[in-house]
Amino acid sequence: MGSATTQALEVSNRGLASTEGIDLQVASELFAIARVVGGSSHLSGALADPAAPAAARAKLVDDVFGSLSPAAVSLVKTAVEQRWSNAADLVDGIEELAVRSASIAAPSTDLEGELFAFIRTIAANPQLELALGSRLGSPDAKGALVDTLLGGRAGAATALVVSSLVQQPGERRVRQLLSRALRIVSDQRNRTVATVVSASPLSRSQAGRLASLLSAKYGREVSLNTVVDPAVIGGIRVQIADDVIDASVASRLAELRHRLAG
Structure with missing residues (x-):
């Protein structure tokens, strides 16, 4: 992680701490924004372009995502106004905001324990990890599979985090993604x-x-x-x-x- 990204994350997370009305809907919208930005090299490049004025990058967020909740839009605008080491780090940063938002929205949920249990399930079932991490599977199908696996066994926050992350793993392994999410939740909860x-x-x-x-x-x-x-x-x-x-x-x-x- 570059020094620019480290500083950008700190500022973005401080913005989250001062934002009111964080709920699972906001977390869901942040995950959706991360998927859209991560799925478009043109959009991610424009939002992370250090040569573009911060105000222009923020306006682009309004133009593309302005119909979403004010809290989600505000958090992403704060993120894109920062200088990131690269566009992929920006996407990871928005995902981190989403995971932290899910943690804030469900303080009584044992999010860490439920994530760990799912990681163990994947570790014990290579075929399941392959199915969730495959580029050939559709995002909707992966999300549906997670919902089936977690139905009644985990809270809504855990289901949101897992199903959202497996829909766009990129070059990352599913266990790597979920382990990172677990560390983020733990840090959010100090x-x-x-x-x-x-x-x-x-x-x-x-x-x-x-x-x-x-x-x-x-x-x-x-x-x-x-x-x-x-x-x-x-x-x-x-x-x-x-x-x-x-x-x-x-x-x-x-x-x-x-x-x-x-």
Whole structure:
């Protein structure tokens, strides 16, 4: 991510924080705008053109998307008025605004947990990931497939995020898209997500103690996504971003075998 994009994202996200009336309709419109902009190299190029005046780029947003909600239009205008490293980063930035809006609109939904569960479902089913990530499938068909898979199993915000992202994966893998969305939601909610792998399910008290210890270590609230994998034998493996804490028996045995092999 270039420095221009980093700054543009910061300004765009501050605009979101000061915008009232954020609901799932606004999030849905932002996803739709991202798809339209991402699907047109001419439009994305014009909106991200640093040589064009910011006011002209904002006017183009009004001309193309002026019939949508004032909140969605205002957020996109703020985004296009910034300088982005490239047009693809602008599209990603609008998608990020959409994901953050969905998180804001559904504060009581366990969006992180539901996204993680769907990511695990995809990881366990390569054919499903292929179907959702294929360029040959129509966006509507992919959205319908997600609705079928999530029907009654996840909230409206989760269904919106997943179905919207799989409709235009571009060069990105579906799991990559959804993992990025999970990180964005966690950041919006001022949390850090830890993936915990253990040989058997953690009890509520064990999970609570672990979350408290990790929160103290990282200086912000940590929520746990747990995976049961008998291969770890015992103990746990914790991953937060690029940090890995491996206290599993399998890891210790592997280390011991390595030492014995000399």
